[in-house]
Amino acid sequence: MIRLFARALAVSTLALSPLAVSAHEAGAKPAHGAQANAPAGPAVTLGTLEISGAFTRATLPNAPVGGGFLTIANTGTEADRLVSAEAAIAKDTQIHEMAMEGDVMKMRQLADGIEIPAGETVTLAPGGLHIMFMGLNTALVEGETVPVTLTFEKAGSVTVDLAIGAAAAAAPKAMGH
Ligand SMILES: [Cu+2]
Numbered sequence: 001m002i003r004l005f006a007r008a009l010a011v012s013t014l015a016l017s018p019l020a021v022s023a024h025e026a027g028a029k030p031a032h033g034a035q036a037n038a039p040a041g042p043a044v045t046l047g048t049l050e051i052s053g054a055f056t057r058a059t060l061p062n063a064p065v066g067g068g069f070l071t072i073a074n075t076g077t078e079a080d081r082l083v084s085a086e087a088a089i090a091k092d093t094q095i096h097e098m099a100m101e102g103d104v105m106k107m108r109q110l111a112d113g114i115e116i117p118a119g120e121t122v123t124l125a126p127g128g129l130h131i132m133f134m135g136l137n138t139a140l141v142e143g144e145t146v147p148v149t150l151t152f153e154k155a156g157s158v159t160v161d162l163a164i165g166a167a168a169a170a171a172p173k174a175m176g177h
Pocket residue numbers: 096097107108130131132
């Protein structure tokens with residue numbers, strides 16, 4: 001068992017660029033119980049969208065990338081779409097997903113963004129959908145917050161404060177709802 005697990009880790013590490021591994025390492029590990037829950041930024045309402053549980057993780061001073069996580073509930077009767085994200089902390093902010101391709105965990109940019117179906121809730125969380133900060137200008141310090149502007153196809157734009165949790169923080173407890 002242990003040997004199989006070690007091999008799976010090695011394979012997934014190879015499949016990702018070295019930059020990506022540092023940001024996603026904790027999310028890709030199944031050792032969920034060992035992680036502390038992250039604090040969450042204040043919930044924000046934009047039209048029929050409710051955005052909550054926004055957090056990111058502390059990084060080392062020269063870390064090249066970081067991930068942003070939050071929950072978007074669409075209480076309306078029409079689908080919307082998260083089309084882009086912007087943050088001053090990074091040279092480029094993208095929308096990504098991590099997914100298994102065969103036995104390998106891979107990350108890719110979602111050029112069309114993420115659909116938020118009517119009446120549904122979409123969660124961006126470690127190991128799955130996420131906002132990716134490429135080329136961090138600054139270290140992310142636990143206890144501080146990071147403003148990120150989200151743009152939706154119909155609802156427009158809103159700025160959300162991501163609470164910075166511990167380096168290996170799991171999703172805030174409230175995200176399970
Ligand atoms: Cu990513």
